[in-house]
Amino acid sequence: MSQTDVRLDGSPGLRTDREATPGSAGARRERPIPPGAARERVVEPTPDSYYGLPILNEPTWQAHDIAGYLFLGGLAGASSALAAAAELTGRPALARAAKVGALGALGGSLYALIHDLGRPARFLNMLRVFKVTSPMSVGTWILSAYGPQAGCAAATDLTGRFPRLGRAATVGAGVAGSAVATYTAALICDTAVPTWHEGYREMPFLFAGSAMSAAGGLGMLAAPPAEAGPARRAALLGAVAECAAATRMERRLGPLAEPLQRSRLLKAGEALALAGAVAGITLGRRSRIAAAAAGAALLAGSACTRFGIFRAGMESANDPGHTVQPQRRRLALKRKESA
């Protein structure tokens, strides 16, 4: 490749400009020290970044689209799993509620995902490739496998036609749904956003728990209490798992957990999920109204949790200290080890 070596004097023997040495202009003169005070050299600490600006570029994702999708995708996936379990244990009303709910949440998910694209008309470009290195690519294919089955499950249930096909689709959607509800954790963790990335061990369990509590809430809301037993128990399991995962994540992340700890949305999400789950398993067994209220609280709790996680990531991305300080510590550790 060409290098710029055209010089006005044309003599190749001369030192090139790029070998000019900085800070070498003569010997440094010693300055007189002001009498009385020994001149202190003020050594300013190294700042975390250039004029305090973030190191990372902020995710361009819109909260209502992507956090909304994290909620709706989780709701859809876990509802399909619940529908399959309800169908296999002979609870047709719960199964129908969960199947229809899953299809509705899937519709909302797809709308949000396509709406968030810079070029929505090109959404099918996702199907050009399959890349295991891209959770979004994997997720596209998971949704492609899940969507038709969830649609078939709901349609056959509502119309009463092709019951055997419907049952196969219900089970298939239930299995694929578990992937829909959890791959989104890998989706947001596979970024350079410190709080998301470093939380990757707990995030899938947090998301699975949140999805289960939302699906349980929907089941309680839409199915008669006599059949909603699995929904109540799933909601309780989910809420406990979600809170346990969140607690563990906050403890492990140290300073990176700050945006999680100060998030009111996350606190509200946990409180709503636990309150809804407990109210559901106690009062929701007998009272339809209590079950509906508990279900609504669980759904709201799951939505709050997802928006809270999303916002915390945005704050983390915009905080240069989050990016720089763990890296500095890592470098210091490496230097110590090699020394």
Add this chain to the structure above:
Amino acid sequence: MEEQPTPGRVGFFTDTSICIGCKACEVACKEWNALPEDGLAFTGMSYDNTVSLGADTWRHVAFVEQRRPLGHQEPGVGDMDFRWLMASDVCKHCTQAACLDVCPTGSLFRTEYGTVVVQEDVCNGCGYCVPACPFGVIGKRETTGTAAKCTMCYDRLGAGQEPACAKTCPTDSIQFGDLEELRDRAARRLEQVREAGVASARLYGHDSGDGVGGTGAFFLLLDEPEVYGLPPDPVVTTRDLPSMWRHAGAAALALLAGVAAAAFARRGS
């Protein structure tokens, strides 16, 4: 998750010790690549007008003012120590490029020169590459809705030309060429600068053992990387992806087990 650097890999060596902050690289880049204007403002950050890299800024000259001496230099501002650091930042064209790894359409690809380029006509603007980049380089252009970043002048390389920024740089602070050759040259240059008294000089991105497998565009810096807005120890996010998939898979199984337990538990509870 990339292969080793190909023999024909090219790169940038940006030697910030001789950058004079003229911003000719910013202008040449904008002109050659027909990048839209993206704000021309007084930022109050020394002479910086462009702030950071993004969809419409592919070269960004940073200006850092410090009350510290530069080598043996007499700054001539009374009793005060002073140095003015300037550095032209650019896409690093990582050996292990997170933007490329996570792109779900295949719009981002590795060229025959070892560089990483966005195919604008394939990109659907999902924005995944933006938070994936550990350097905060790539951005999504509002006007077109697609991702954009430095291509290392892919079109010029094909015609045997060097990139516009390197071509225009009046001090050769931006040097373009064969990556291996540039790395050798940078090592020699580092010694030279250190001998001249600038003990804080260091290379950044030259080491193929770092978290991104070394960068195609690397730098000679006169202070810590974060001073220039660069992450001190960047790691490609997909390095942890296998473990992420394992955790997500375990969570999916746990979800199925939990739902099954809830449904198959003894009736009546």
